[in-house]
Amino acid sequence: MIHQQSIEVETRGRGTVDVSAAVEAVVRASECAAGVATVFVHHTSASLILCENADPQVRRDLEAWLARAVPDGDPLYRHTAEGADDMPAHVRSALTASSLTIPVTGGRLALGTWQGVYLYEHRWAPHRRRISVTVVGC
Numbered sequence: 001m002i003h004q005q006s007i008e009v010e011t012r013g014r015g016t017v018d019v020s021a022a023v024e025a026v027v028r029a030s031e032c033a034a035g036v037a038t039v040f041v042h043h044t045s046a047s048l049i050l051c052e053n054a055d056p057q058v059r060r061d062l063e064a065w066l067a068r069a070v071p072d073g074d075p076l077y078r079h080t081a082e083g084a085d086d087m088p089a090h091v092r093s094a095l096t097a098s099s100l101t102i103p104v105t106g107g108r109l110a111l112g113t114w115q116g117v118y119l120y121e122h123r124w125a126p127h128r129r130r131i132s133v134t135v136v137g138c
Contacts, residue, residue: 001030001032001035001136001137001138002134002135002136003026003029003030003031003032003134003135004132004133004134004135005026005029005132005133006130006131006132006133007019007022007023007026007130007131007132007133008128008129008130008131009022009119009128009129009130009131010126010127010128010129011046011119011121011126011127011128011129012121012126013121013123013124013125013126014063014085014121014122014123014124015059015063015120015121016049016051016059016063016118016119016120016121017118017119017121018053018116018117018118019039019117019118019119019131020053020109020111020116020117020118022131023037023039023102023109023117023131023133024108024109026133026135027104027107027108027109027133027135028107028108030104030135030137031107032104032107032135032136032137032138033104033106033107033137033138034104034105034106034137034138035103035104035135035136035137035138036101036102036103036104036135036136036137037101037102037103037104037109037133037134037135038099038100038101038102038133038134038136039099039100039101039102039117039131039132039133040098040099040131040132040133040134041098041099041119041129041130041131042129042130042131042132043093043127043129043130044089044090044093045086045089045090045092045093045121045122045123045127046089046093046119046120046121046122046123046127046129047092047093047096047097047098047119047120047122048096048097048098048099048100048117048118048119048120048131049062049096049097049117049118049120050100050102050111050115050116050117050118051115051116051118052114052115052116053114053115053116054114059118066092066095069095070088070091070092070095071088072084072085072088072124073085074087074088083124085122085123085124086123088122089122089123090122092120092122093122096120100117102117104135104137119131
């Protein structure tokens with residue numbers, strides 16, 4: 001059995017958005033008891049991360065590290081058509097993930113106690129992002 005559904009996510013600009021509940025809703029709608037869920041973001045300047053969901057400082061620290069590793073406006077970048085955050089957003093996306101594969105057990109995402117699924121917006125401006133969730137199993 002295969003079930004596929006898209007999720008639209010509004011971002012407020014650079015940062016993370018918890019999409020765990022939305023992905024979980026797709027898994028429940030699939031009525032799949034056991035299998036895998038693949039979560040895919042359809043953009044090159046946003047990504048997906050599996051991250052701690054208990055302490056928001058973890059995601060703030062990740063952002064601080066990425067800001068240091070991939071600074072906006074670096075003169076190294078030639079691709080700046082959409083602003084100083086354009087190429088850094090693409091690099092950040094390449095360093096993180098465009099898809100995640102998560103086990104489905106008992107009709108639910110088999111996430112660890114402190115794990116959450118996050119859309120990571122890498123642009124400064126708000127965007128509408130599309131995520132596809134594909135559930136394969138029985």
